[in-house]
Amino acid sequence: MKRHHQDVRDLIYVHLNQSDQYVISHGIEFTEFVSTFSGSFNHLLLLAHRYDDADFNRHTLLEYCPAxxxxxxxxxxxxxxxxxxxxxxxxxxxxNELSGQEMAELLYLGHHKHHLKPPFYNKLGNRFVYLAHEDGWFNKTYYRSFKDFFQLFSIVIARKLGELKPEKSLLGIKKKRVYPPVNKEILLSLTPFIKEGICLSLRDADHQRNRIEIPIWVIGDFADMDDMYEEYLQTSHGRYHAKIILDKKTKDWKLNIV
Known part of the structure; x- marks a missing residue:
């Protein structure tokens, strides 16, 4: 069952591979990635794209997007x-200092979405390798530091929550609610679950008067997002494995693990 593009906004899947330093995700898009790290981005060497306004590097024969x-x-x-x-x-x-071997590794990354060797190059000083198919549908992102991943995850949850349940002003105009990012300590304590692969469902969030409860299910390791979604549909009929809860009054998040 193929989901539609707009559906990636209400379900987040993340699976963290600690040894190879990457996260496979569904529901986190490039725009959210850019806004999270806005102001601290370097240039992007484009390994697979259709961007028309890129610059060309003669040594690698690849295009790049200046910061x-x-x-x-x-x-x-x-x-x-x-x-x-x-x-x-x-x-x-x-x-221009990249060797033939390093360029071959980069081409392999862009083509196969997998590394031949750990894809962190001292010459480039890269923090990330971003490999997406239908951005937001399937993303595999390598992180030099997982601190960056947890920062992204904490901000994306809050932002998506605000977009899904906009509030109406006196004139009836919908505007996004603003929620605080989830405490990184809470997400870090979910690491054992994230290593197995979790779905965090904003569509299934329980909006109460004083709190919002977002359920999390541990569903396993998936590279095929159709299979992941089928598993989510089955697993979500059962009891959640954890919940993150926002107290609307204090604006504090807390974690409830079953």
């Missing part, structure tokens, strides 16, 4: 690109 154009790239419908893959780097001169 000052990343917001422009994020405004594109990169979901429609199909494959959308990049690695960040500090300066263009450093691309």
């Amino acid at each position: 000052d154009r990343i917001k422009q790239l994020a405004a594109e419908d990169v979901y429609r690109y199909g494959d959308f893959c990049w690695i960040d780097f500090i300066e263009e001169e450093l691309l």
Whole structure:
């Protein structure tokens, strides 16, 4: 059962592979990634894309997006690109120092969405490798530091929650609610579950007068998001494994593990 693009906004799947330093996710999009790390991004070497306003590097024969154009790239419908893959780097001169072997590894990354060796290059100083197919549907992101992943996850949950349940002003105009990011300590304590693969469902959130409860199910390790979604549909009929709860009055998050 293939879900539609708009459906990626209400269900987040994350599976963390600690040894190989990547996270497979569904429901987290490039625009959310960019807004989370806005102001601290380097240039992006584009390994698979359809972006028309990229610059060309003669040494790698690859195009890249300069840091000052990343917001422009994020405004594109990169979901429609199909494959959308990049690695960040500090300066263009450093691309010219890449060896044939390193360039082959990068091409392999963009084509197969898997590494031949750990994809963190001192020459490039990259924090990430971002490998997506139908961005938001299937994303595999390598993190030099998982602190970045937990920062992204904490912000994305709060932002999506605000987008799904907008509040009406006196004039009846809908505006996004603003919720505080989830405490990173709460998400860190979910790490054992995230290593198994979890679904966090905003569509199944219980909105009460004084609190919002978001259920989490442990569903396993998936590379195929159709299979993941089928498993979610079955598992979500049963009891959740954990809940994150927002107290609307104090704006504090807490965790309830069953």
